[in-house]
Amino acid sequence: MGHNIGWEYYRSFLAVLTEGSLSGAARKLGLTQPTVGRHVRALEAAFAQALFTRTPTGLVPTDAATALQGYAQAMHSTAAALEREAFSQGQGIQGTVRVSASEVIGIEVLPPVLARLRREHPLLRVELVATNRVQDLLQREADLAIRMSPPRQEALVARRIGAVELGLFAHADYVAEHGMPATVAGLAAHALIGFDEETPFLRAASARFPAWRREAFALRSDSDLAQLAMLRAGCGIGICQAALAARNPHLLRVLPDAFSFSLDTWVTMHGDLRGSRRCRVVFDALVACMQAHAGNGHARAARAPANKKRRR
Incomplete structure (x- = not known):
């Protein structure tokens, strides 16, 4: 993907971080579990490193994922602010x-x-x-x-x-x-x-x-x-x-x-x-x-x- 990583991939990544599983992230975002999994795998391929470790209790973030969390949260907040501003236009x-x-x-x-x-x-x-x-x-x-x-x-x-x-x-x-x-x-x-x-x-x-x-x-x-x-x-x-x-x-x-x-x-x-x-x-x-x-x-x-x- 190079530098053209879509926001939806980061959105899925952040949801997995907060929910602890692909299924939980899918429910939160209204997506299918395979879609969320594909987004995470695409990010891991782009960054050439694992973002989550799979355990019996769910997905545990790696150090790389933890380091990226703040940036993903900032993107989420900015996207939400953009939507609030866009929908406020009008009379x-x-x-x-x-x-x-x-x-x-x-x-x-x-x-x-x-x-x-x-x-x-x-x-x-x-x-x-x-x-x-x-x-x-x-x-x-x-x-x-x-x-x-x-x-x-x-x-x-x-x-x-x-x-x-x-x-x-x-x-x-x-x-x-x-x-x-x-x-x-x-x-x-x-x-x-x-x-x-x-x-x-x-x-x-x-x-x-x-x-x-x-x-x-x-x-x-x-x-x-x-x-x-x-x-x-x-x-x-x-x-x-x-x-x-x-x-x-x-x-x-x-x-x-x-x-x-x-x-x-x-x-x-x-x-x-x-x-x-x-x-x-x-x-x-x-x-x-x-x-x-x-x-x-x-x-x-x-x-x-x-x-x-x-x-x-």
Whole structure:
């Protein structure tokens, strides 16, 4: 094939990588198993090396296949972005916009604004990627992203929203049974909710608040949503965005003067999309949504000291 290797071969290769078998890749792509196998063999012949080792449990990628995976994923993301742009052409706001946000923001904050966008622009489609993994906008894994850190790539268009405040909270039922800690040292006598694996956020929080460390957590989960669910269920004391806690009158602020953390928030998109009408509409809607979200958190923080009366 020389240098004329078609995208469909790489697409089959990537599907086999992710599915672990020819049959799984065929089902994912809507192709026949012999077709996928032919694509993989053609790539192996072109590269003059094996890409997979056949085992009783499936196909295991070789070192060569692992080295090529990132490039194939970048091609897949670029092809998907091309399709989104092509299908958006025409009258009015239409087409698909792929948005990346953290689990908590994607599930707890964005749905209302997405519903409003759909009402105003019925031909608009939004793909919401709710993940704590940072999607690469330069590789077009997403068109827009909400990030809790400033973007460092010059090719991105970014709008700083401000700080989203985090604090310690507990359900009123938990406080009624176990009391409210009066000091940071008093947290040691309580059930704390936190992460299992060490994360950049946990390292930063532990540096500022040494009591907030993995060994102190009675309940652990690497899912922000699971932690939030445990907090709402009255399992213990955990970190929550102040704006989310403001929605639930039963969530009480714990040690507001001693424990406060903020995340700088940005809405970003690839610079090539600044002229895209559909992306601009979604970008502006996300900015307004996140500004309101951050503002709600600051309003809750202003009322928080009143909760200090509920102490052990």
